[in-house]
Amino acid sequence: MRRRALVSVADKTGVVEFCRRLSEMGFEIISTGGTARELSEAGMGVTPVEQVTGSPEILGGRVKTLHPRIHGGILADLESPDQVTELVSHDIAPVDLVCVNLYRFEQAVAAPGVEEKEAIENIDVGGPTMLRAAAKNFRSVTVVPGPDHYDEVLSELSSEGHVSEESRRALALAAFRRTAEYDASISGWLASGERNDGDGNNGNGGDGETYAFPERRTVEQERFMPLRYGENPHQDAAYYADAGGEHLLSGVERLGERELSFNNLYDVDAARSVLADLTEWEPDGAAAVIVKHANPCGAAVAAGVSEAYQWAFDGDPVSAFGGIVALSQGVDADLAEGISRVFTEVLVAPEFSPAALEVFEAKPNMILLQAGPLRSPRLSAKPVTGGLLVQEGDRIEDGSDYRAVAGEPSEAQMRDLNFAWRVARGVKSNAIVLASGGATVGIGAGQPSRVDSSKIATRKAGDAARGAVAASDAFFPFADGVEQLADAGVTAVIQPGGSKRDEEVISAAAERGIAMVFTGRRHFLH
DSSP states (O other), X not given: OOEEXXXXXXXXXXXXXXXXXXXXXXXXXXXXXXXXXXXXXXTOOOEEHHHHHSSOOBGGGTBSSOSHHXXXXXXXXXXXXXXXXXXXXXXXXXXXXXXXXXXOHHHHHHSTTOOHHHHHHTOOSHHHHHHHHHHHXXXXXXXXXXXXXXXXXXXXXXXXXXXXXXXXXXXXXXXXXXXXXXXXXXXXXXXXXXXXXXXXXXXXXXXXXXXXXXXXXXXXEEEEEEOSOSSSTTSOOEEEEETTSOOTTTTOEEESXXXXXXXXXHHHHHHHHXXXXXXXXSTTSEEEEEEETTEEEEEEEESSHHHHHHHHHHTOHHHXXXXXXXXXXXXXXXXXXXXXXXXXXXXXXXXXXXXXXXXXXXXXTSEEEEOOOOOOOSEEEEEXXXXXXXXXXXXXXXXXXXXXXXXXXXXXXXXXXXXXXXXXXXXXXXXXXXXXXXXXXEEEOSOSSHHHHHHHHHHHHGGGXXXXXXXXXXXXXXXXXXXXXXXXXXXXXXXXXXXXXXXXXXXXXXXXTOXXXXXXXXXXXX
């Protein structure tokens, strides 16, 4: 009896040559729809699947292979005499090889403006069913889940006359992984439409629709790239990105050969996130952010990108050494000269002039990433031992509920307060950010006490603290933090409020002549 291969593929790359070789080795090729047409047009003999089933394709092609004559041939355990006898009694011939790849669901839902009906029509049913059946029965059937496996299968068939059980087992694993990824992408797409319109317990503080966290969360991720190393050089690492969606490196072009490390990408995420906040707030200007160890150490907005970079650098030139720089506008030769004078690990900008690239040729260890604006994710996640903490993405509120509780900030102060507040959202808690004239002058980050962050920020600012404003990502539990800022010369403070000692804190600000604004929302970042 001739061996039989069932072939039904959405990605037809290499399938004609694959089937031609199978046919030359004595396989009968059974095929469906568009695959059968492609093989026939190439001059190959093909048995249509309806000839095997005795039933036509129906429902616009939704039902083609879901039939006992197909699945009996795939699932029969040929090591079981009873099952072989049963096949014979029903006149069902076994299927020796199943070559299937699936409708392009991931690509369909990633397309801009895809309609739900189109997405649903790209959910494959028969394909995953055949893959799973063949993979389950790998002791009797060779499953081929994609073009990447054609050569290895043909090689073994050609040299050995069959595919080894070890290889069939490995192919079954690849098939189950593929169907798992496929199901994850579908469930993820369906879950993306879930919303909670209730009382906001799952919500983001009343900014419209909130996310309904499902009982079970299935996520498909693809290994996007290997990394130079992990947090430390002895740790291997890789970057995995959510399949079919935007992520940190979507549309990003790496210029040069140097590979990114784990810490590089973590810092790039921090820098691009703060930059996104600043450019959303000030779309007509230029913004620059410098990050070190996932914390901004300098940020600025200005009329031009060179000025913004210089102001950001001047905010903490010591910490900027070895940092990550993200810019909202392109880099020319003059700016490239300025940046190249300082050791910079990664530079992110929307474009680089040819002259700028010539300047950076002398800095082969600097990684250049050409990237447009970063969009904030709907959800953010942080790994813990054996699990994942998932939350809605944090966003800066529109400011309509801000209220002055001590003094009245001037227009210039309010602009700097809004700027500092946006930077503070990207600084590890406890966060204190001092700013003046659209640039940071001192940042205190990641301290167990807010007064310690205040001391660090004012110490870093030095004389620049005089006349500056301050942002605190959460409320002041005591008046000492505000007193520390006042002693350094800070003239206005923005904070969420909500402490049991708010009145004490407000009084301290009023006594020192400091304007204070409550936002009503904190922005912790752990």
